[in-house]
Amino acid sequence: MNIVVLMKQVPDTYAERKLQAGDNTLDRDASDAVINEIDEYAIEEGLLLKEAHGGEVTILTMGPDRATESIRKALSMGADKGVHVLDDALHGSCAITTAKVLAKALGTVEYDLVIAGSEATDSRLSIVPALVSEALGVAQLSGARKVTVDGSTVTIERTTDTGFDRVEGAVPAVVSVVEKINEPRYPSFKGIMAAKSKPVTTLSLSDLGLSPDEVGLVASTTTVESYEEAPPRAAGTIVKDEGNGGAAIAEYLASRKLI
Amino acid sequence: MSDALGRLDLLALDDDVADENRLLRSTVRKFADDRLRPNIRDWFESGELPARELAQEFGALGVLGMHLEGYGCQGSTATQYGIVCAEIEAVDSGLRSLVSVQGSLAMYAIHAYGSEEQKQRWLPGMAEGTSIGCFGLTESDAGSDPGSMRTRARRDGTDWVLHGAKMWITNGSIADVAVVWARTEDEADGTKGSVRGFLVERGTPGFSTHDVHHKLSLRASVTSELVLDDVRLPADAMLPGARGLSGPLGCLTEARYGIIWGVTGSARDALTATIDYACSRTQFGRPIAGFQLTQKKLADMAVSLNQAQLVARRLGDLKDAGQIKPHQISFGKFANVRAALDICRDARSILGGSGITTEYPVLRHAVNLETVYTYEGTHEVHTLVLGAQLTGLDAFR
Numbered sequence: 001m002n003i004v005v006l007m008k009q010v011p012d013t014y015a016e017r018k019l020q021a022g023d024n025t026l027d028r029d030a031s032d033a034v035i036n037e038i039d040e041y042a043i044e045e046g047l048l049l050k051e052a053h054g055g056e057v058t059i060l061t062m063g064p065d066r067a068t069e070s071i072r073k074a075l076s077m078g079a080d081k082g083v084h085v086l087d088d089a090l091h092g093s094c095a096i097t098t099a100k101v102l103a104k105a106l107g108t109v110e111y112d113l114v115i116a117g118s119e120a121t122d123s124r125l126s127i128v129p130a131l132v133s134e135a136l137g138v139a140q141l142s143g144a145r146k147v148t149v150d151g152s153t154v155t156i157e158r159t160t161d162t163g164f165d166r167v168e169g170a171v172p173a174v175v176s177v178v179e180k181i182n183e184p185r186y187p188s189f190k191g192i193m194a195a196k197s198k199p200v201t202t203l204s205l206s207d208l209g210l211s212p213d214e215v216g217l218v219a220s221t222t223t224v225e226s227y228e229e230a231p232p233r234a235a236g237t238i239v240k241d242e243g244n245g246g247a248a249i250a251e252y253l254a255s256r257k258l259i
Numbered sequence: 260m261s262d263a264l265g266r267l268d269l270l271a272l273d274d275d276v277a278d279e280n281r282l283l284r285s286t287v288r289k290f291a292d293d294r295l296r297p298n299i300r301d302w303f304e305s306g307e308l309p310a311r312e313l314a315q316e317f318g319a320l321g322v323l324g325m326h327l328e329g330y331g332c333q334g335s336t337a338t339q340y341g342i343v344c345a346e347i348e349a350v351d352s353g354l355r356s357l358v359s360v361q362g363s364l365a366m367y368a369i370h371a372y373g374s375e376e377q378k379q380r381w382l383p384g385m386a387e388g389t390s391i392g393c394f395g396l397t398e399s400d401a402g403s404d405p406g407s408m409r410t411r412a413r414r415d416g417t418d419w420v421l422h423g424a425k426m427w428i429t430n431g432s433i434a435d436v437a438v439v440w441a442r443t444e445d446e447a448d449g450t451k452g453s454v455r456g457f458l459v460e461r462g463t464p465g466f467s468t469h470d471v472h473h474k475l476s477l478r479a480s481v482t483s484e485l486v487l488d489d490v491r492l493p494a495d496a497m498l499p500g501a502r503g504l505s506g507p508l509g510c511l512t513e514a515r516y517g518i519i520w521g522v523t524g525s526a527r528d529a530l531t532a533t534i535d536y537a538c539s540r541t542q543f544g545r546p547i548a549g550f551q552l553t554q555k556k557l558a559d560m561a562v563s564l565n566q567a568q569l570v571a572r573r574l575g576d577l578k579d580a581g582q583i584k585p586h587q588i589s590f591g592k593f594a595n596v597r598a599a600l601d602i603c604r605d606a607r608s609i610l611g612g613s614g615i616t617t618e619y620p621v622l623r624h625a626v627n628l629e630t631v632y633t634y635e636g637t638h639e640v641h642t643l644v645l646g647a648q649l650t651g652l653d654a655f656r
Contacts, residue, residue: 073282187286189321189333189343192279 001055001149003046004109005079006102006116006132008036009063009070013121023217024224025092026122028064035070038117040077040184042177045147046115047078047185053149056080058109062090062101068200075195076187082200083109089205092217095123099131101215104208106136108201111172113154118143118176129176139169145180263531270565272572280342287346290320295350300617302479303351306472310357310433310481311391317358318388322347324366330382332366338575341520345571349524352627353480355517360429361385363514365392368438368456371509372500377458381436393434395425395485396507403640403655405440405454406504410487412441412455419443419497421457421490427634431483432468435461438498439487440507456498456506465490476630512588515635516578519591520571522599522631525624526564532619533557533606553609560602567595589644592636600628 011017015031035043046057059074061067062085071082085105093101106114114136119126133140141147144156145164154173158165159180187195205212213219239248253259276284294316302308317323325333326340340362348355366385369377369392384390401408410423421441431437437459443452459466471482498506534557537548547553574591577583603625607614614621632638643654 069278069282072278076282076286186290186320187282188319189283189325189335189339191321192282192286193333193335195282196279 001049001053001112002058002110003049003055003113003115004058004060004083004106004111005039005042005046005074006114006129007039007043007059007061007070007074008117008120008122009033009061009067010036010120010122013037017122019224019227023092024227025217028066033066033069035073036117036120036122038119038121038177038179040117041179041181042115042117043074043077043079044182044184045144045175045177046113048182049113049147049149050078055112058083058111060102060105060109061085062093062098062105064091071200072195073187075198075200076191077185078187078191079198081198084200084202085204085208086202087205087212087215089212089216092220092223093215094220094222095125095127096131096221097215097219099128099135101205101208101210102128102132103135104210105203106132108203108208113149113171114138114174115147116174116176118178129174133174136172136174139173140176141167141169141173142176144175144177147175147177147181263534264527266534267527267530267561267564269561270569272565272568275572280339283339284342284346287320287322287343288349290316291346291350295347295354299351299354299479299620299623303353303623304478304617306474306478308353308357308479308481310430313354313357314361314388314391316388317361318386321386322358322362323388324362324370324382324386326362327366327370327382327386330370330378331384331386332370332382333386336575337516337578338572340517341571341575344517344521345524345527347524348521349528351479351623352521352525352631353477355521355524356429356477356480359514359517359521360394361388361392363517364394364510365430365434365436365438367513368394368498368501368506368510369458372456372498372506373458374495374499376495377498381458384435390435391430391433393428393430393437393483393485394507394510395428395431395437395439396511397427398424399426399484403637405507408440408442408454410439410441412443412457414444414446415491417494419457419492419494421459421487421492423487425485425487427471428468428483428485430481431485432470433481434468437461437466437485438510439485441487453503454506456501457492457496458498459485459487459490459492459496463490463492476626508585511635512585515588515592516574516583518631518635519574519588519595522595522628523564523567523571525628526560526567526599526602529603529606529621529624530557530560530564532621533560533609536610536613536619547609556605556609560605563598563602567598570594586644586648589636589641589648593638593641593645596628596632597638600625600632603628 011031012034018027018030020027050057057079059071059079059082116129130140141156143158145159146157148155152171155168321333322343325335328334369381398408413420439457439459443455445452465488467486468483538546540547570591606621647653
């Protein structure tokens, strides 16, 4: 079974993240870049399914040059190859154009299952997996906490307020996963060294038969009109406990209408 | 990279780290942050370490004996091994000791001096962390002068019978196999007795271990005495490739190399904690980091740390080029452990009262480094190795 994992490189969730003045897009140099956290679970699920059913795991990403670092990390976890859609014209693409590009890129590889994280920690739209499935014309099984594949049927469990749904679809399909699904492995040293020689294909827009005016800021359906910097974090209040600590905490919480 | 960590890289050493080494570093750092750091206070305070479990996790990461070739080992560069040591020791010197003793002492001894059969038997499991090794050279009355050891190996037919005791042995009571160094008697055919290595398996009759308790340092590490009460071993328990003290000393050179990198980790961890503390601790109306006396300490510490990191890198390059000399290893251990210990002590002074608790890592690192200062060759012995290199005169022989 061949699996493609959609991976996004995002600014480190724990670092201060910024937009850049001018076009209001993400300032990618402002912080370290990491694999979108939930995508690590998607990669792990791809690897687990490969271990159970055989086949290959391909990592597909769209992003700037440095996204290769994240592809290498995914390969060091055990994925077999990478596909990197890299083109300056992609800068500022909205979710819809991103999904269009990813769907085109998926046309260059064989897959039975596409797995994605359910949301990215930077844009937090949670819509790309659905858009990709629509563009491909295949089933979407979203928010999976468990995935099983039996022949040509894929089944997921999705947590609900009252329990869980069991959702079935025919492969090929797009599955998005949530953090509950597994515990991503650490790359081993052996994996890190092996990743150096695994193939990564770089695709430009023209390789995908797309023109620059179909993607990027010019074609985006959404733009960031304006933004404000978050106010600097104010110094905390320190209460010295001189026997009245409990009352002081209660007063503080009451002043915030929390109790 | 945390803010303080980024600021500490005054010489931009980070720019020269190869991509795969950066990935290795971030992987081990994440493992350390997820699995080790949240537990280290408990392990240190209780003096109990789940060493068997941890060894398997280190094995899965591929860091046990990673710089050795074949037999399930990874064949990494010396620099990569060093990077791993630094990341683990950034959590605690005791954890790095677990990895060092397994890979650089026990596995290295078998890899360098063992028979093919011994290597096949032990190394793959030790690389996986399913088998644990220890290394018995030091005795209670033979430390810096290992040649004065009292442990004896006596021939009895084709067997060997070992008698004696080893002290301060990391991983001793949890080891599946102990590499024990003993002096043989002169043989009937005229062969002179010499120091030889033996593989002693857990459970061999006459072999027992006792843990050292009441430690103030390396509390997150198993330290034991090995007792060999007429332990009978078959002839093939001897390591065929080592004769004389050069055997165990060769292993120690390996382990010292890991220390040179490792201690840059504990010093770095103490210093990042200190910078964070000094920037947020307010006295006289401003952060204490803004006071000149504090800044002098921070500057001294950071310069010293960057120098130690440079030394580690240089020695890594020399080792990878196959050109490293024992006196250069002594240089590294001498310079870096002293620097790390000074950094952690100064760090403690900036943290004031908070610095003496385990809530902050600084004094835990400092007391650990008190051990590192004297194990694997005391600071004094390395001083004399450098003295001999400079003058051509041995001061201790």
